[in-house]
Amino acid sequence: MSDVSQPIAAAEQPPRIAIFFDGVTSRRREVTLALLDQLEIVETGEAAIRWAYADIRRADSPAGLLRLSCTSAPPLARLEVRDTQLASDIVTRCARLDEHRTSRRGVAKIVGWSVAAAASLVAVVLFGMPLAADRLAPLVPEALQQRIGDAAEVQVKAIFGGGVCNDPEGQAAFTKLVNRIRDAAGLDASVKSAVLPTSVPNAFALPGGKVYMLKGLLDRADNPDEVAGILAHEFGHLKHHDNMRGLIYNGGTSFLIGLLFGDVTGSSAVIFASRSVVEASYSRDAEQAADTFAIEMMHALGRSPKPAAELMYRITGKEGGKGITILASHPLTEDRLARMTKEDQPPSGPPLLTAQEWKALKGICGGSGKV
Amino acid sequence: MNDFQWAPVGPPLPVSPPPLPPARVDFTGDRGDFRRLVTKGAALELVTFGFYRFWLVTDIRRHLWSNTSVNGDAAEYTGRAKELLLGFLFALAILVPIYLAYFLVTIEVERFQGFASTPLFISFYAFGQFAIYRARRYRLTRTVWRGVRFWMDGSGWAYSLRAMLWGLLVFLTLGLALPWREASLERYKMQHSHYGDLNGDFVGDGWTFFKRGWWLWLLSPVAIIIFPLAPFFYAEFKARQWRWWLSGIRIGGVSLESKLPHDAFYGLYWKVIGWTMLLSMALGMYVSICTALVVKLGGGSLEDVVGGDGFNSIPLLALTVIGYFAMALAFNIVMRVYLQRDLWAKVLETTHVHGIEAAANVRASGELASALGEGFADGLDVAGF
Numbered sequence: 001m002s003d004v005s006q007p008i009a010a011a012e013q014p015p016r017i018a019i020f021f022d023g024v025t026s027r028r029r030e031v032t033l034a035l036l037d038q039l040e041i042v043e044t045g046e047a048a049i050r051w052a053y054a055d056i057r058r059a060d061s062p063a064g065l066l067r068l069s070c071t072s073a074p075p076l077a078r079l080e081v082r083d084t085q086l087a088s089d090i091v092t093r094c095a096r097l098d099e100h101r102t103s104r105r106g107v108a109k110i111v112g113w114s115v116a117a118a119a120s121l122v123a124v125v126l127f128g129m130p131l132a133a134d135r136l137a138p139l140v141p142e143a144l145q146q147r148i149g150d151a152a153e154v155q156v157k158a159i160f161g162g163g164v165c166n167d168p169e170g171q172a173a174f175t176k177l178v179n180r181i182r183d184a185a186g187l188d189a190s191v192k193s194a195v196l197p198t199s200v201p202n203a204f205a206l207p208g209g210k211v212y213m214l215k216g217l218l219d220r221a222d223n224p225d226e227v228a229g230i231l232a233h234e235f236g237h238l239k240h241h242d243n244m245r246g247l248i249y250n251g252g253t254s255f256l257i258g259l260l261f262g263d264v265t266g267s268s269a270v271i272f273a274s275r276s277v278v279e280a281s282y283s284r285d286a287e288q289a290a291d292t293f294a295i296e297m298m299h300a301l302g303r304s305p306k307p308a309a310e311l312m313y314r315i316t317g318k319e320g321g322k323g324i325t326i327l328a329s330h331p332l333t334e335d336r337l338a339r340m341t342k343e344d345q346p347p348s349g350p351p352l353l354t355a356q357e358w359k360a361l362k363g364i365c366g367g368s369g370k371v
Numbered sequence: 372m373n374d375f376q377w378a379p380v381g382p383p384l385p386v387s388p389p390p391l392p393p394a395r396v397d398f399t400g401d402r403g404d405f406r407r408l409v410t411k412g413a414a415l416e417l418v419t420f421g422f423y424r425f426w427l428v429t430d431i432r433r434h435l436w437s438n439t440s441v442n443g444d445a446a447e448y449t450g451r452a453k454e455l456l457l458g459f460l461f462a463l464a465i466l467v468p469i470y471l472a473y474f475l476v477t478i479e480v481e482r483f484q485g486f487a488s489t490p491l492f493i494s495f496y497a498f499g500q501f502a503i504y505r506a507r508r509y510r511l512t513r514t515v516w517r518g519v520r521f522w523m524d525g526s527g528w529a530y531s532l533r534a535m536l537w538g539l540l541v542f543l544t545l546g547l548a549l550p551w552r553e554a555s556l557e558r559y560k561m562q563h564s565h566y567g568d569l570n571g572d573f574v575g576d577g578w579t580f581f582k583r584g585w586w587l588w589l590l591s592p593v594a595i596i597i598f599p600l601a602p603f604f605y606a607e608f609k610a611r612q613w614r615w616w617l618s619g620i621r622i623g624g625v626s627l628e629s630k631l632p633h634d635a636f637y638g639l640y641w642k643v644i645g646w647t648m649l650l651s652m653a654l655g656m657y658v659s660i661c662t663a664l665v666v667k668l669g670g671g672s673l674e675d676v677v678g679g680d681g682f683n684s685i686p687l688l689a690l691t692v693i694g695y696f697a698m699a700l701a702f703n704i705v706m707r708v709y710l711q712r713d714l715w716a717k718v719l720e721t722t723h724v725h726g727i728e729a730a731a732n733v734r735a736s737g738e739l740a741s742a743l744g745e746g747f748a749d750g751l752d753v754a755g756f
Contacts, residue, residue: 021517021518021519022518023518023519023735024518024734024735025518025519025567025732025733025734025735026516026517026518026519026567026730026731026732026733026735027517027731027732028444028517028731059447060433060436060437060447060448061437061445061447062399062400062437062438062440062445063399063401063438065445067445067447076449076515076518076519076520076735077518078447078518102426102452107415107426110415110419110422110423110426111415111418111419111423113422114418114419114420114422114423115418115419115420117420117422118419118420118422147478147479148478151477151478151479151480251474255467255470
C-alpha cells in the first residue's frame with residue numbers, strides 16, 4: 001500500500017522502501033532501508049536509526065508482510081516490509097530472527113512438563129492425600145470438628161423434618177445400648193446419638209461425635225444385635241476420624257483434580273468421574289476399617305457381628321452386578337455379610353437389651369413401633 | 372455472557388468526521404490456517420491435560436489480532452503464554468486461602484441456619500466480575516496498533532460493584548434492565564480505556580439497545596416452547612448487541628460504526644448446532660459399535676455388559692471415555708472456528724472507522740497490566756476468549 005515516490009540517494013539499487021513505527025508515537029513513517037553492517041532506517045529529514053542484525057526479531061504479521069522488532073529499540077517499534085525481495089534480503093542477514101518463537105522442541109517441552117505435572121498431581125492424589133488426611137484428621141481441634149458437626153446437624157435435621165424421637169422408655173433403652181457400645185469402644189461421654197423420625201433405612205456419623213440412626217433402619221431390625229452392630233460401625237467412623245479424613249481428602253482431591261483438568265471443555269464431567277472413582281475407593285477403605293472395628297466391638301461385648309450384616313443385606317439385597325463396582329462408596333453388602341459370617345460366634349455375653357427394652361426402643365418414635 | 376467480555380479488545384479503531392471516506396477494517400486471516408491452529412491446539416490440550424490452553428489461547432489471539440487491519444495497518448497481540456501460566460499460578464495461590472476462608476465461613480453460617488450459606492456464592496460472582504475486568508485490562512495492554520498500545524485504568528472492584536448492582540436490577544426486572552446494564556458497564560470500561568494518549572468513551576445508550584431488542588425479550592417464552600426458534604432468537608440478539616456495542620465505541624476523535632445485518636449469525640449458530648448433532652450421532656454409533664464388540668469378544672450377554680445402572684465392563688468404560696474425549700476435542704474445534712474466527716470476520720467486515728486521522732500521531736502511554744486477572748478468570752471459569 002505504500003506508494004513510493006521520493007527517490008533515494010542512499011542505496012545502490014531499487015529504492016528500499018518500508019514503513020516504520022518508532023514505538024513512541026503512532027505516526028506512520030515511510031522510510032528507506034540500507035543493509036549495511038547494521039540495518040539502517042532512514043526517514044527523510046531525520047537522523048538514521050540503526051538496528052544490529054543480531055537484535056532483530058520477527059513480530060506477528062498478516063501474510064505478505066514482514067514485521068520486525070528489535071531488542072535494543074523501544075519494545076513496540078516496528079518495521080514493516082512488503083517487498084518480498086527486500087524482505088528475504090533482510091531475513092538472510094538476521095540469524096536470530098525466529099529465536100524467540102515456540103519451536104517444535106518448545107512444544108515438546110510444554111508437553112513433557114505438563115505430563116510431569118499431571119503425574120505428580122496424580123501421585124499426590126493417590127498417595128499424598130490419604131497420608132495427609134490420616135495425619136491431619138486427628139490434629140483438627142475438637143472445637144472445629146464440633147462446629148462442622150453442628151453445621152451438618154442443622155442440615156440433616158432440615159432434610160429429615162426436624163426433631164428427634166424421644167419416647168422416654170425408648171430413649172432409655174437407646175441410651176443403654178449406645179452406652180454399652182461406647183464404653184466398649186473407649187469413646188468418651190461427649191459422643192451423642194439419637195434416632196431421627198424418617199423411613200429411610202440408614203445410620204451415619206457426623207464430625208464432633210454425633211451418631212444418628214434413622215427410624216427406617218430400626219423398623220427393619222429384628223433384634224438388638226442387629227442395631228448394635230450398625231451403631232458399632234458408626235462409632236468406628238468416629239474413632240477413626242473418618243469424617244475429617246474424608247473432608248480433608250475429598251477437598252484436597254477435588255481441588256487437585258480440578259487443577260489438573262483446568263478448563264478443557266466438558267471437563268466438569270471428567271472431574272466428576274475421576275473424583276467419583278478416587279473418592280469411592282478411599283471411602284471403601286474407610287468402611288472396611290469401620291467394619292473391622294464393629295466386629296471387634298461386638299466380640300468384646302460377647303455378641304456376634306453377623307446380625308448387623310444380615311440387617312444390611314435385608315435392606316440392600318444382592319448388590320453385585322448392579323452399577324459399576326469401582327464407583328461404589330461401600331463394599332458390596334454380600335461381601336460384608338460373608339466377612340461377618342466368618343466372624344460369627346455364639347453369644348458369650350448377656351443380651352444387650354431385655355425384650356422389654358427392645359420393644360421400647362422400637363417404639364421410640366411414638367406408637368408406630370412394631371416388634 | 373461469553374463473547375462480550377473479550378469484545379472490547381478487538382480492532383483498534385476509528386472515527387467519524389469530515390468528508391473523508393470511512394477507513395476500512397479488514398480481516399485477512401486464512402481459514403485453513405486457523406483450523407489447523409486450533410486442531411493442533413486441541414490435540415495438544417488433550418495430551419497435556421489442558422495445560423496447553425495458555426499457549427492455544429495466545430496463538431488464537433495472535434492469529435486474530437495480526438490479521439485484523441484498520442486503515443491498512445495490522446494490529447498485533449504481544450501477550451505470551453508464559454504470562455498467562457504465571458498469572459494462573461499466582462491466582463491459585465490467592466484463591467486457595469479464599470476457598471478455605473469460604474469453607475470456614477460456610478460452617479459458621481450453617482450452624483446458625485441450615486442452607487443459609489447459599490448467598491455466599493454471590494461473593495464468588497463478585498470476584499468473577501472483578502476477574503473479567505482485570506482480564507480485559509491484560510488483553511487490552513497487549514493490543515498494539517501502529518507501534519502504540521492500548522491500556523486501561525479504573526478499578527476492578529468498582530466495576531464489580533457496578534456489575535453486581537446492575538445484575539440485581541436485571542434480576543428484579545426479569546431481564547428488562549439488561550440494555551441499561553450493558554450500557555453502563557460498557558461506559559465504565561471504555562471510559563477507562565485508552566489508546567496511547569487518546570481516551571476511550573462509549574456513547575451507546577440503553578434505550579437504543581432496548582428498542583432494538585425488546586421484542587426478542589417478549590418472544591423468548593415462544594422459543595422455549597418452539598425449541599428450533601431459539602437459535603434464531605439468540606443469533607438475532609447477538610447481532611443486534613454487537614452492532615449496538617461497536618457503534619457506541621469512541622477513542623479520542625475516532626468512532627466506530629457497525630452495519631452488521633440482524634441475520635448475520637443465523638448460519639454460524641446453525642452450523643454449530645448441525646456439527647454438534649453430527650458429533651453426538653457419531654459418538655452414539657461409536658459407543659454402540661464398541662458395546663457390540665465387547666459383547667461379542669467377551670462372550671457375555673448384553674445385560675452383563677450394560678446392566679442395571681450403567682456400564683459394568685471396564686474395557687467398554689475406557690472406550691467410552693476415549694470417545695467422549697474425541698468428541699469434546701472436535702466440538703472445541705467447531706466452536707473456535709465458527710464462533711471465534713468466523714464470527715470475528717463477519718463482525719469486522721461490516722465495521723467502519725470514522726476519523727481515523729485522529730489516531731495518526733498518538734503518543735504512547737500507560738502501564739502494562741499483569742495477567743493475574745486472566746488467572747482469576749481461568750481459576751473461576753469466567754473467561755471468554
